Amino acid sequence: MLNQIAQAIVLGGYYALIACGLSFMLSVMRVINLAHGSLLVLGGYFLWYLGENYQVSPFVGLLALVPLLALAGWALQRFLLERSARGGELLPILTTFGLSIVLDNLLFEQFGADTRSLAPYIGDLAWDSFELPGGIFVGQIGVLTLVAAIVLLGGLQLFLSRTGTGKAIRATAEDPDTAGIVGIDARKASAIASAIAVGSIGVASAALGMRATFDAYAGGAQLLFAFEATIIGGAGSLWGTLIGGIVLALAQTAGAAIHPQGFLIGGHLAFILVLFARFLFLPGEFTYRLRRIAGLAK
């Protein structure tokens, strides 16, 4: 039991890490990036390619991957999202959906159906574990991922609350017109936010490839887990995302304990329950609008 909880918390760290970029984009840019999973897998292939062909450790590869993804995030905002946002709230989401299809199929064309892993390039780390009191073993990669999630989410939270750029990003997220009128460059703030959101995906790519295998179409499932963690944690809160990841993993673990195939169902149930509870009880403009559509509020 204790062992299962420990494993679930570690797994939750992974979910929080893959949810980080998605949550950041949703909370500060109000965009659900449906290409999140595909970008995650793209990063995985990048690190795999470096390892396979040039024997570069994924940790070193990250030094190149994160800036490249950040650049891609900047371009995504400037050339796609900024333009599509003029067509309404839904269009940026559709744009990222289209982007995910393009990315998935390009990856499939390039790398085929073989599954890949980064495990061969990280030596003993792939299987080493820490022993906790009580004879519980947790994988070192898992712990590293959990720590990375805490550092990344905490760092982003600090960045948003403490720095001038962070405040500009929050102000722009809330009201781009007023942001402009108090002298904030709203376009720049959005582009920086997008660069950070997509750049952070790189770290999650490394975690994905080190702890498991992936193929060209693996992005969909990752997107789903990231989205569930984000929503369970309360969209818009970065620390909430960490909690959300852990709750998701605990629910999946509980589901698996009840029935051998209950792992995914457990997570989905937790997601839906939280969504409903928030829908019915929590205040907020978004839920209010939903309630209105459902005829539960005037």
Next chain:
Amino acid sequence: MAETAGPILLEAKGVAKRFGALQVLSGVNFTMSQGEAVGIVGPNGAGKTTFLSVLSGAHAASEGRIAFFGKDITAIPAMQRCHMGLVRTHQVPRPFSGMTVFENVHVAAVHNGGRGREAAYQATLEALDLCGMLAIANRQADTIGLLDRKRLELARALAADPKLLLLDEIGGGLTESEAEELVQTISKLTARGISVIWIEHIVHVLLKIARRLICMDAGRIIADGDPQAVMSHPEVVKAYLGGSPE
């Protein structure tokens, strides 16, 4: 005209604004000197707020040119006008409600006036102090009352280091004593040499600051000059009362 005949600060020539078929401003000519405090009155729908929006860059002028410190700013975006010192407040306060009062003001201080970290912090404190908001600096902006929201608009505009402050009905909806407090704050600003254009319906409040009054009606300036003369101008009386003077 006002007694201050300083160098020209702002010049609007033939400014017009249309929203589709709706002509909101037509042929507005307006010049003001540095250090002047100008009041704008006029009936609802006269185009006062639109005029401020065109000056601040929230809306682009359909026709005409606007110059600030002699530089043509007709085509430059709101953000850059703000950097030049042309800063506005909104009629309905628009704080960033997810941020604290301090953060609301700080974000404007950081992104204007090319200040460093310490200077931006000091400018934030100064703006908050001037508007009497230091005590509630750490409150979330969506939890404060109307007077404080109005003050926050002002404090945030101040932190942006304005040379010309555009105030849109900042006294509207306030009680007599609240409006009086606001007048005192604004008179401190004009004493520092900040020029002001102030739209207000409550004329006697406005006249505590403004030495020059403009009356707008149907998208045009119908009277401009000494406040008493403007208020008794036949066209102004007609605009307000809808008939000929008694």
